[in-house]
Amino acid sequence: MTTAIIGTGVLGSAIARQLASGGETLRLSSADSKSAQMLAAQIAPAAVVADDDRDALRGADAVVLALRFTVLKGVIDQIAESLAGKVVVVPSNPLTTDARGNVSRVLPEGQSSGEVVAGWLPAGARLAMAFGTMSADLFESASNRSPERAVLFYATDNDRAREEVERLIRTAGFEPVKVGGIEQSGRLEAGGDLHDLVVGPAEARSLIGGA
Numbered sequence: 001m002t003t004a005i006i007g008t009g010v011l012g013s014a015i016a017r018q019l020a021s022g023g024e025t026l027r028l029s030s031a032d033s034k035s036a037q038m039l040a041a042q043i044a045p046a047a048v049v050a051d052d053d054r055d056a057l058r059g060a061d062a063v064v065l066a067l068r069f070t071v072l073k074g075v076i077d078q079i080a081e082s083l084a085g086k087v088v089v090v091p092s093n094p095l096t097t098d099a100r101g102n103v104s105r106v107l108p109e110g111q112s113s114g115e116v117v118a119g120w121l122p123a124g125a126r127l128a129m130a131f132g133t134m135s136a137d138l139f140e141s142a143s144n145r146s147p148e149r150a151v152l153f154y155a156t157d158n159d160r161a162r163e164e165v166e167r168l169i170r171t172a173g174f175e176p177v178k179v180g181g182i183e184q185s186g187r188l189e190a191g192g193d194l195h196d197l198v199v200g201p202a203e204a205r206s207l208i209g210g211a
């Protein structure tokens with residue numbers, strides 16, 4: 001299966017490496033394409049570098065928008081017409097970092113990235129919030145855990161997105177567990193009670209029920 005990854009920075013690269021090692025074919029794009037080219041060389045022959053963000057979507061069933069929250073809307077607006085019918089996977093936490101490295105929220109407390117992104121997507125796009133629930137380092141080190149796989153939580157309101165994101169999560173070496181609809185996605189974000197957790201399926205299910 002083919003998945004587009006738009007944004008090949010710290011997290012997008014980690015997601016691409018894990019998906020490629022699970023057998024996924026990838027189409028990559030980034031702002032100036034250098035990071036995408038380096039990543040494609042690293043995981044060859046699993047990935048090709050697309051001409052631009054829109055081209056990355058050609059032939060892909062799903063797209064991972066591994067972008068900082070502050071650029072997400074601009075990219076969605078540019079590729080909006082290509083997103084209809086696609087599963088759109090968003091790992092973005094609603095954070096920004098200033099020149100001194102201080103990190104702050106860009107949304108009011110109580111408003112999640114998932115709820116805002118849902119309002120930015122065109123009709124027909126199928127949103128799942130996933131792959132941003134732990135730091136990139138933790139994500140890579142926790143993948144393909146044995147004997148029991150670690151869980152990656154996700155949130156979606158769409159059945160097709162659920163199927164596809166569960167497939168991608170398994171391909172990346174994790175067990176998928178749905179936390180609920182997009183209105184629950186704040187639990188997955190930085191500061192949420194399910195963020196940065198490495199747990200097995202039984203503990204994951206009890207954590208969801210215990211909220």
Ligand SMILES: NC(=O)c1ccc[n+]([C@@H]2O[C@H](COP(=O)([O-])OP(=O)(O)OC[C@H]3O[C@@H](n4cnc5c(N)ncnc54)[C@H](OP(=O)(O)O)[C@@H]3O)[C@@H](O)[C@H]2O)c1
Pocket residue numbers: 006007008009010011012029030031032033034035036053066067068069071075091092093094095131132133134135136137
């Ligand atoms: N890093 C983590 O550990 C982590 C963990 C959980 C969630 N997240 C979330 O993941 C998202 C990405 O974080 P990150 O740390 O990977 O950021 P990052 O290292 O800064 O990477 C951002 C990527 O976006 C690309 N980009 C910017 N504008 C673009 C455009 N118009 N078209 C295509 N690509 C564009 C950049 O391209 P260039 O490479 O060409 O500059 C870069 O590859 C954030 O929303 C963050 O909240 C990150």
